[in-house]
Amino acid sequence: MEVVNVTADADTFTCNAYLALGERTTLVDAGSMPGVVDRIREATAGVDAVVLTHQHGDHVEELDAVVDAFDPEVVAYADHPHRTRAIDDGDEVVVGDERTEVVFTPGHADDHVSLVGPESIFSGDVVVHDDGAFDYGSFGRTDYPGQSREALIDSIERILDRLPDGVEHMYAGHGGVFHGDVRDVIETALSRAEKREPKYPDE
Template structure:
């Protein structure tokens, strides 16, 4: 399974959008980088699906452009005018070469889901390896309208319950990808979130 961050060279704020090539070529989030369609086309002529972790603007601003270019079905937890199939907690979706469990992980966003297989985690914004607040184990912000630190903590606990010990690849919505003991990164993020301290104290 080959994973490429197709927004890695973005000069404006965007999430990490991941092109996953394998038996089923899937884009995880579309991002907000103009020109992302051209980057995807450097790697593949078609997409079997686009799956969303959630529908914040930095994850979906280029969604229509991607769907128009590749005529791919859209999978999302929440309603969307172009959704072809919903993503329900506990079901499976095939990404690349692996079956991923859909884990409902609200807190940062009401419609947030993560995808976990035997080896890999696409965590969206619920947990990230590094960001402007923390390195090695951070979590999505919860200080804006509609967000909840308590729900986020519960979601990280759920994610740990549903994640096996063999998960060694982590692709988050922001920050760098991580290869190693993913459980330890997620547990570190949980510990920080449980302190209930502001993620960005100056805000």
């Protein structure tokens, strides 16, 4: 499955927005980069669906523009004016060429979900490969109001419980894409999160 980060090299703060091409061309998160629609059109003529990992501004700011341009199905856990399909833990969502399982992963955000497939995981902000705080296994920040380190730890454990052995691609909301032993990266992130230490010095 070909996956394109359509917000790569953005000049403004944004999440990674991933365009998964295939059976069901799917955008995972819309990002906050002006011009994202043009980037999408460089890769595909249409978008079948947008799946939101959560609704923080850096993940949904350009959703209006994407919906106006492509009229996709909008899949989300929490209510949103553009949502056309509600999802819950354990549901199936086709992303590109993969049938993924929705895993409810709160902690960084109350409505956070991750998408776990047989080969790939779209982990949003709950767990990432590298993000400036840690290399090879980091996790979403939990120092803002309404966030919870304990809930995030539970969420990472839930991902590990439901992660197939064959997953070799991790597409996270921030940092780089990782190809390799995804389970080891996530286990490293869990170990760091369990120390309950601040992720950033000012946290």
